[in-house]
Amino acid sequence: MAIFTAETHQEMMDFLKKQTPHANIHVDDEEALKHSANGKAEDSIQGKIFAYVEVGDIEDIRGTLKTARKYHLPVVPQTADTSTVIGADGINGSIILSLKRLNRIKELSVDDALAVVEPGVINQDLDRAARKKGMFYAPDPASKPISSIGGNVSTNAGGMSCLKYGATKDNVLGLKVMLADGRELKLGGRTLKQAFGYDLTQLFIGSEGTLGIVTEITVRLRPLPQGQSVTGIAFFENMTALAKGVNKLRLSGLNFSMLEALDGKTVVALDQYEKTHYSKSADSSMLIFGFDDASEEEPKVSEKILKESGAWGIDITTDHEKAKKLIKMRQDMLVAVFAQSKYYIMEDMAVPLSKLAEMVDYIGQVAKKQNVDIYTAGHAGDGNLHPTLLWNNQPDAPEEVIEAIRLLFRKTLSLGGTISGEHAVGMSKNQWTVEELGSDVDQIQHEIKNIFDPLGILNPKRKIN
């Protein structure tokens, strides 16, 4: 990016303000600083942003993009700023285009089983609004209370219920997006089936703000299931045994809505945080499972399979309050683990289902070999794991942590997995593009980016190299 004189800087700011009449523009203030580096100002290695622009409407988005085009400024789209992969932090000289004020649920149609929302709507707010009308919004990332639908779309966010209802990509029917040149596109629509054009809706889902600004999202809602909600826990000797048990459950034909794994260390951390007493030893792993629409038979068959798989402490409940506590425990997992150290990285990889046991076993090996503290939890039923690596004393990850992550990524790829299951790529992983996707796909990704954003102003250096 060019270096601008004070005069040019003032001219740019005047132009931006004129083009965005309904925006709140923050420059050099606390708000600008806070949002420039994912809420951690001290980590602001990316340098200083030009402005943090909270747009008030579509015209403000258009005006922000016009300014960015005119002065070749990078634009970083942001909603709730919860990226775990440095996907929405400010870049030196950039405009952070915050969509968080665009948080209206524009329509919630029971009859069409869909909602039309602005990108800043918080996932949980949408789900609650739907439940009031007998429907629900299925995708439930752990960040559900704080993350936005716009962000969920940008990362193709997952969650616990992916097992039954798929990820964000499986729950979006249509999008409105604004391209870097200000053109608005309507992609997809309001129907469950669509086979007309190339599936540009899916191309935008998970594109991390690099192809356009998502201005409206039509999501699928589902009627609340009428059957029994059942939640249970079980303990295994270790994560490898748990992974094997999960594979048996998964292949049983039972219709689980949740199959979540917590390793022994995570359970200990949770016990500390929640003042509970689940941990048997630092090695014994915990499975939290559930049905949102169970038959009479399903809990019984689950119990039988769990016992055959060597599980103990099996506790299955239909009690709503007890179940809520268990699910809250799973949701609190991150906070409990992060409380163990000031410095951590949570990773996110997915492996083919049969490789889950091998992968969790390997994580244990790497922790020992690299002498790194690793807490592992994950959506076991999807083969999706979140090892969290902790360290002390310094903000930047030490070499043994970096090497541990490298080893985990290599192993994931060698097992036919992906190093991003549901957290996307951001700046944390895009240097792995050729290794995961190959150089031909890498090249094609750049050609696609070039169609939508020929000036390269949208979230540069993220997603693709």
Next chain:
Amino acid sequence: MAIFTAETHQEMMDFLKKQTPHANIHVDDEEALKHSANGKAEDSIQGKIFAYVEVGDIEDIRGTLKTARKYHLPVVPQTADTSTVIGADGINGSIILSLKRLNRIKELSVDDALAVVEPGVINQDLDRAARKKGMFYAPDPASKPISSIGGNVSTNAGGMSCLKYGATKDNVLGLKVMLADGRELKLGGRTLKQAFGYDLTQLFIGSEGTLGIVTEITVRLRPLPQGQSVTGIAFFENMTALAKGVNKLRLSGLNFSMLEALDGKTVVALDQYEKTHYSKSADSSMLIFGFDDASEEEPKVSEKILKESGAWGIDITTDHEKAKKLIKMRQDMLVAVFAQSKYYIMEDMAVPLSKLAEMVDYIGQVAKKQNVDIYTAGHAGDGNLHPTLLWNNQPDAPEEVIEAIRLLFRKTLSLGGTISGEHAVGMSKNQWTVEELGSDVDQIQHEIKNIFDPLGILNPKRKIN
């Protein structure tokens, strides 16, 4: 395309043969003629193909594309040749690249809950192979016994079970494709969750052979449900009443795996074909519904809702043979309707769920207004309708039929629907691109096409204009 002299023609043929050592090449014979126009040689308005090439392996595909690039020949990818939208018919001077010999199930992994197949594998063959191992392949287009997985991927084929398990797009994990320039890409993979690159897998699904040749498909398999299979029928005064009833069932939270509508005329045709006696009057419409994993309650609740919706003749069965007959009847629908006249067009549109009643009502109005014989059936639970328009005396559709289709498409779009729910676009509908998608998306589609196939040799004049 250029006009070639006899010498050039011979040179081209020699080159093609040399480049495709394992292919069966048909020129000017019955096989070439048959496959040049979707099995209806007398309809061969597209002119004469250069060759019909049944490739034997990947190298033959590469050689065919090399020949096409060298002499600028259009390449029409084809597998089972069951397109309903003129998607795989020969074009004047083209090479039909038949993938039907590539019909191996390369892997069927219960542990990873997936299969890896070549494009020529017939849908039903894959499903049967999976069932032998306790799994199944969910997408079930009516063409299931004759259509290929490659074709299903190219069109994003749907079916009855979409309601519960989604369309082809929701059941594909990864693809291998060969681009026009011979490069092979590996897209997606073997994991249920993926959030790394742009979703090029989804871009290829439904791209109708215009972006590359699909050489391998990794599909998701699911464990067979363990619950009760339940099938039922019910009758309604007309399709409008049925549509309203279906909406109530759909919003009940019951987990249907099938909600299929047949209008009165279709039921009469089926009675003739099957020697059954379901038709009450030419107006009374029939619903076939099912659960593949029913609770105790679900059939009872369905019956209650159906009665409240004014349905009669409700017959719900768990008897396997009886259920098989009902489903066979739904599957025979096309044959029974097509038996009513030599000339017909089956259409395919999807509307938002709440608009189903209005759409079926409008179909009836158009039939009257245009004096056209229309039989309507469809996947009512998905808002996906298949009106079949019949006429006599001439192969080409008469003006009143063309106008009826135009009216139905316009109405579909005005209701927020799509004029292709699951049959794709082909040459039948691509002139509607701007009307359905808008001119900006139209332009972007061409730019995307240009990345993958800059010479424009892959299935030209299909999908996009």
